[in-house]
Amino acid sequence: MQDLLHAIGFIITFGMVFLSIIVAEAYYWHRKGRTDIYDFRETLASITTGAIYKIADGILIAVVITGLYDWVYQFGLQYQPVHGLWSVVLMFFLVDFVFYWYHRAMHNVRWLWAGHVTHHSSTRMNFSTALRQNFLYDLNFGWLIWWLPIALIGFNKDWAIIAIELNLAYQFFIHTESVRRLGWAEKVLNTPSHHRVHHGSNPAQIDTNFGGVLIIWDKLFGTFVDEQDAGEIKYGLTTRQPTTLNPIRLCTDEFFCMIGDVIRHRDLRILWKGPNWVENTYGRAADTEVSVSRQKTAP
Structure with missing residues (x-):
């Protein structure tokens, strides 16, 4: 029960902070005359998927994890942390290092991509995009x-829960076009500039x-691309961009399409191959293109 209360407290606290920042950014772009940065219905869909995800995540952490x-x-x-600050630094680097590989797996294994695709389905980059998450994260064991x-x-x-949640909280702040380049920080940190490339759907950005x-x-393992070298960035998916803003469909369409592909082709490899391996x-027949999936070369 205590773990559940902690999870609820985290959701409420950070939820209020994130929503306040979203409102402030939307107002900023409205004052600048950029009505293309935010769309109310898309923003509402992102916030709703995020709320569903975070509630499911809080329950999973409290009850299962x-x-x-x-x-x-x-x-x-x-391991017994006896080195004070160095133990905190070690955990920070470990959590971020493992997240890199987890995130990379989500783009290279269709079973995991079926959850992550929701996050990439937004055609806009703003702080609300960070909240467009999928409750299937908590059900696919990734x-x-x-x-x-x-x-x-x-x-x-x-401490592990705090480290992971803070890592995710930081990532909220890199979903924006309001911040351009951050000087020396670009060499070490994942910045809005770097993350805009990650959300791009053109070949050099995927x-x-x-x-x-x-x-x-990314620099160590060969997956880094600087925004200056990425070309024009187009957000969203390159194939089967969803036309719905129904939060449940945004979270489940690709999953059901994946299951349909497995049944249709009687091939379980579809589950662990790349998103477009099938x-x-x-x-793919035109009448089966009903999911939200992202065109890419299978690994």
């Missing part, structure tokens, strides 16, 4: 990629800049 974390902890290194390594090392469960707080992982392998 905390118990699983305690169980996994006993089989790990049971979160194990992020939580298990931290539990196996043995960090305190409460599958780039997966970092959470830090951009150094098109590249079997093709």
Whole structure:
């Protein structure tokens, strides 16, 4: 019960902060005469999907993840943080490093992409886009990629929750066109400039800049593209861009399309291959293009 109350408190606190920032940014662009940055109906859809996701996430953390974390902890290194600040720094880098690979997997495994696609379906880049998330994150077990390594090392469960939530909270602030370049920070941090490239749907922008707080992982593992080299950025999906703003459909269309592909082609590989592997392998009839999926080259 205590874990659930903590989750609810986090949702309410950060929710109010994020909504206030969204309103402020919308007002800023309205005063600048840029009516294309925000669309009320799309913003409402993003906020609604975000609320559904965060409620499901809070319940999952309180009911499942905390118990699983305690169980996994006993089989790990049971690291005892005795170095003060250095332990905090170690956790920060570990959480961000694991997120990089989790995020990269979401773009390369269709089972995970079926949840993440919702976040990329917005055709606008503003702070409300950060909230366009999918409750399927909590049902597809992808979160194990992020939580298990931290539990196996043995960090305190409460500190792990704080570190992960703060990592996600930081990412809210990189979903904007209001901030251009941030000087020296561009070399180390994931900034709005870098993340705009990540949300682009043109060929040079797809599958780039997966970092959470830090951009150094992309530079180390060859997935970094600077905004200055990315060309004109077009947000959204390159194929089957959704025409609905129904929050439930935004979250589930691609999942049902994926299941339909598995049944149609009787091929379970579709679940772990790239998002467009099925098109590249079997093709797709026009009347089956009902999902929100993103064109890319299968790994």
